Amino acid sequence: MFTQFKNIDTAFKHIKTFSLFLIIACVLVSGFAIYKSFDMVSTNNAKVYILANGKAIEAFSAERKDNIGVEIRDHVKMFHHWFFTLDPDEKVIQRNMLLALNLADQSAKKSYxxxxxxxxxxxxxxxxxxxxxxxxxVELNLDVYPYYFKCFATQQLVRSTSTVVRRLVTQGYLRNVSRSDNNPHGFLIQRWETLENSDVVKP
Structure with missing residues (x-):
């Protein structure tokens, strides 16, 4: 009889030990699952998607210094595009000039x-x-602030009877300003001047 009680007591200890390990294992698995769930939610919340032409494109954040050359070149290109892309329409000219002058200081206004x-x-x-x-x-010098640039471009004057091709070289400096809808890159062109604007001689 005592042997039977002893076996029951041993079995109870085994069941108790097994139950304890099972509870610990369940707690560890549940904790790991909760941690991974929060980590996955945080990762997904950190992602930003941009809708372009009906397609969702994931955007990655980066320090401005990593892309400053790309941003400056695009800023310079957009300024020259708006300033020199003109049609024989007064409203088009005024609209383009307004967009260009939002990207530069009084030196561009003076040229206009x-x-x-x-x-x-x-x-x-x-x-x-x-x-x-x-x-x-667009040549850049990012070692000194304000940043220096020199822009090389080809200009076309299209008439009904002919097309004149001109070589355009300009230079200036850029300083940081606040970003806005009118100035998405947050740069302002200053001391802008035209170094060359001459007809291209065809061979």
């Missing part, structure tokens, strides 16, 4: 005023000339 006083835009409208520009390259 000079062209206006010289009747440049009036001549474009009266002669039905469209002006287009393609930026070939």
């Amino acid at each position: 005023d000079n062209l206006k006083e010289q009747g440049y835009f009036t001549n474009l409208i009266s002669a039905n000339i469209s002006q287009e520009i393609a930026v070939d390259s």
Whole structure:
């Protein structure tokens, strides 16, 4: 009889030990599952998707210094695009100039005023000339602030009877400003000037 009680006591101890290990294992598995769930939610919340042409594209964050060269080049290209892409339409000219002048300081405004006083835009409208520009390259010096740039571009003046190709070289400096809808890169071109604007001689 005592042997039977002893066996029951031993079996109870085994069941107690097994139950304890089972509880510990369940707690560990549950804790790991909860941790991974929170980690997965945090990771997904950190992702940003951009909708472009009906497709969701994942965007990755980075320090501005990692992309500053790319941002400056695009800023310079967009400024030159708006400033030099013109059609024989006064409203188009005013709209493009407004967009360009949001990206630069008074040096660009001064160039615009000079062209206006010289009747440049009036001549474009009266002669039905469209002006287009393609930026070939932008040289940068990011070692010194404000950042220096030199822009090399090809300009086309399209008339009904002919097309004139011109070589355009400009330079200037960029300083940091607050980002906005009108200035998404957060740069302002200053001390902008045209170094060369000459007809390309065809061979």
